[in-house]
Amino acid sequence: MKIQNILATKGTRVITIRPEQSLREAIELLAKYNVGAVVVIEGRARVVGILSERDIIRRAAQRADLFALNVSAVMTRHVITGAPDDDLKSVMCRMTEGRFRHLPICEQGELIGIVSIGDAVKAQLEEYQGEIETLETQMMEA
Amino acid sequence: MATLRVAIIGSGPAAFYAAEHLLKQTDNAVEVDMFDRLPTPFGLVRGGVAPDHAKIKSVTKVYEKIAANPRFRFFGNVEFGAHIALADLRAHYHQVLYATGAQTDRRMGIPGEDLRGSHPATEFVAWYNGHPDYRECQFDLSQERVAVIGVGNVAIDVARILCRTRDELMKTDIADHALEALCASRVKEVYLIGRRGPVQAAFTAPEIKEVGEMQDADVSARADEVELDPVSRAELAKENDPANVRKVETIQAYASRQPTNKSRKLFLRFLMSPVELFGDASGRVTKMRLVRNTLVASASGALSAQATDQFEELNVGLVFRSVGYRGVALPEVSFHDKWGVILNEKGRVLDPGLKQPRVGEYTAGWIKRGPSGVIGTNKPDSVETANAMLEDAQRGATWQPAQADPISAENIIRARQPRFVSFADWQKLDQLEIARGAEQGRPRVKFTRVEEMLRAVGK
Numbered sequence: 001m002k003i004q005n006i007l008a009t010k011g012t013r014v015i016t017i018r019p020e021q022s023l024r025e026a027i028e029l030l031a032k033y034n035v036g037a038v039v040v041i042e043g044r045a046r047v048v049g050i051l052s053e054r055d056i057i058r059r060a061a062q063r064a065d066l067f068a069l070n071v072s073a074v075m076t077r078h079v080i081t082g083a084p085d086d087d088l089k090s091v092m093c094r095m096t097e098g099r100f101r102h103l104p105i106c107e108q109g110e111l112i113g114i115v116s117i118g119d120a121v122k123a124q125l126e127e128y129q130g131e132i133e134t135l136e137t138q139m140m141e142a
Numbered sequence: 143m144a145t146l147r148v149a150i151i152g153s154g155p156a157a158f159y160a161a162e163h164l165l166k167q168t169d170n171a172v173e174v175d176m177f178d179r180l181p182t183p184f185g186l187v188r189g190g191v192a193p194d195h196a197k198i199k200s201v202t203k204v205y206e207k208i209a210a211n212p213r214f215r216f217f218g219n220v221e222f223g224a225h226i227a228l229a230d231l232r233a234h235y236h237q238v239l240y241a242t243g244a245q246t247d248r249r250m251g252i253p254g255e256d257l258r259g260s261h262p263a264t265e266f267v268a269w270y271n272g273h274p275d276y277r278e279c280q281f282d283l284s285q286e287r288v289a290v291i292g293v294g295n296v297a298i299d300v301a302r303i304l305c306r307t308r309d310e311l312m313k314t315d316i317a318d319h320a321l322e323a324l325c326a327s328r329v330k331e332v333y334l335i336g337r338r339g340p341v342q343a344a345f346t347a348p349e350i351k352e353v354g355e356m357q358d359a360d361v362s363a364r365a366d367e368v369e370l371d372p373v374s375r376a377e378l379a380k381e382n383d384p385a386n387v388r389k390v391e392t393i394q395a396y397a398s399r400q401p402t403n404k405s406r407k408l409f410l411r412f413l414m415s416p417v418e419l420f421g422d423a424s425g426r427v428t429k430m431r432l433v434r435n436t437l438v439a440s441a442s443g444a445l446s447a448q449a450t451d452q453f454e455e456l457n458v459g460l461v462f463r464s465v466g467y468r469g470v471a472l473p474e475v476s477f478h479d480k481w482g483v484i485l486n487e488k489g490r491v492l493d494p495g496l497k498q499p500r501v502g503e504y505t506a507g508w509i510k511r512g513p514s515g516v517i518g519t520n521k522p523d524s525v526e527t528a529n530a531m532l533e534d535a536q537r538g539a540t541w542q543p544a545q546a547d548p549i550s551a552e553n554i555i556r557a558r559q560p561r562f563v564s565f566a567d568w569q570k571l572d573q574l575e576i577a578r579g580a581e582q583g584r585p586r587v588k589f590t591r592v593e594e595m596l597r598a599v600g601k
Contacts, residue, residue: 001514006511008481008486008512009486009487009488009510009526011485011486011497012497013497082444083442083444086444087342087444090381091443093380094443125522126522127515129518129519129522130516130519133517133518133521134517135518137201137517
């Protein structure tokens with residue numbers, strides 16, 4: 001299974017924000033769309049950062065005045081991105097190992113989608129369910 | 143709410159699993175009309191699964207049970223876009239589900255790809271499985287050396303069928319024309335070529351074990367290509383998948399296997415990509431140039447093949463490319479050309495401009511997610527779509543058909559295509575094929591011409 005197999009069924013809409021926007025706006029987006037991270041972009045769709053719940057919690061723990069900050073002050077700048085052609089299994093290993101939960105997917109330097117660890121688990125689960133279904137059918141019907 | 147009337151385009155596994163889930167609803171009644179452009183149902187189970195994999199085909203028994211539901215109808219030999227248009231469906235159904243699969247191969251994008259003797263593997267598969275559209279295809283099996291590009295299940299099926307003996311093929315339901323051609327085949331060497339290593343090969347452990355047990359073909363691999371590089375070794379250790387470990391071990395064992403002088407040889411090659419095909423003066427393929435690859439890990443953890451500066455030439459007279467299936471666009475239906483799928487959200491077809499779901503239109507199976515997984519993978523996939531359909535129906539977000547009844551739907555179909563094939567007709571055809579097979583001691587002898595099929599069932 002490839003990343004593009006996941007993207008095909010979740011549309012390519014990604015919740016994005018600009019680095020100069022306020023953290024308040026970012027939090028509103030997270031709440032409104034019920035997502036765990038927003039991708040920070042510049043220009044048309046160039047990824048410059050990612051802002052996750054975890055980034056915000058980390059900053060909150062430092063007792064910063066969160067609402068006075070803008071996105072660029074809090075976001076993770078070193079973003080790991082994937083490609084549509086990446087194997088799901090390798091990417092899942094990397095996400096588990098690196099303890100990150102959102103992988104923006106880029107093509108020719110532009111953001112085209114996002115895969116969360118939840119999407120990856122769902123896809124992997126369906127793959128296993130499918131294999132079990134196939135094996136069971138063969139045992140019952142053959 | 144009133145009975146929900148659903149049209150399903152396509153009759154492969156995804157179509158049947160969706161029908162099953164829709165028909166088993168108890169709180170709202172659903173009627174399913176399933177369409178296929180061929181007179182025969184079951185999609186790739188009939189036209190794709192290799193003839194020597196009879197066990198996998200037994201899944202059709204499950205589909206027959208689904209089809210036995212009185213609220214299910216099959217309309218074979220009816221083509222969406224030719225006999226019925228989207229407007230017809232909107233007039234007679236609340237929803238449509240596109241489950242047309244992935245019908246063609248991706249291109250390799252290299253010079254010489256279109257030389258004579260270079261074919262998409264799916265055409266060869268459709269030909270040996272008796273698909274009517276491909277029965278007239280010609281493959282030059284007088285060639286002794288054949289390359290199959292790709293290491294997925296289609297590629298390995300093709301390589302295996304090329305290596306099978308007459309005796310082995312006689313036990314299958316392979317199409318008669320293919321049986322005849324393959325029995326006269328002069329193929330001696332088959333090269334199965336993967337761009338990445340054994341760990342990344344998409345075929346499964348049982349599939350690779352099977353090629354080591356062929357009657358009259360030796361399988362071999364090269365020690366230098368099956369020894370794992372550090373990134374692959376790390377990946378195999380991390381993913382902790384015993385099936386993949388078995389697959390790799392099987393491949394590695396082939397590298398140390400002694401050939402037993404069988405008449406055919408299957409060579410497994412890894413970390414090689416074709417870069418160009420060369421032909422003779424008549425435009426027929428004679429040679430292939432390959433580049434050796436190394437694997438590089440990206441930041442996201444994916445391993446991709448990177449070309450080195452080492453090249454190799456291989457004399458081959460026949461080439462099958464199997465570097466991935468892709469879907470084909472349907473008339474009037476939005477399509478993501480690059481991925482070969484209908485973009486969707488959990489099966490709800492998205493309008494390409496607005497990125498919003500289009501009322502009444504859904505998708506399932508390979509045309510929904512792209513080619514991935516085994517037959518059963520389509521079940522959870524189709525259930526997801528069917529649930530979206532039921533949810534939308536509950537809140538009234540469906541088409542509003544002017545004539546939402548089975549009789550007027552059948553009338554329009556009959557008017558457009560009087561020679562449609564019902565499920566009962568198909569069952570008759572099925573019995574005829576099995577009976578023809580019994581005469582020859584084979585599981586089935588397929589009809590391979592549409593006209594032949596129609597006449598057999600009195601259409």
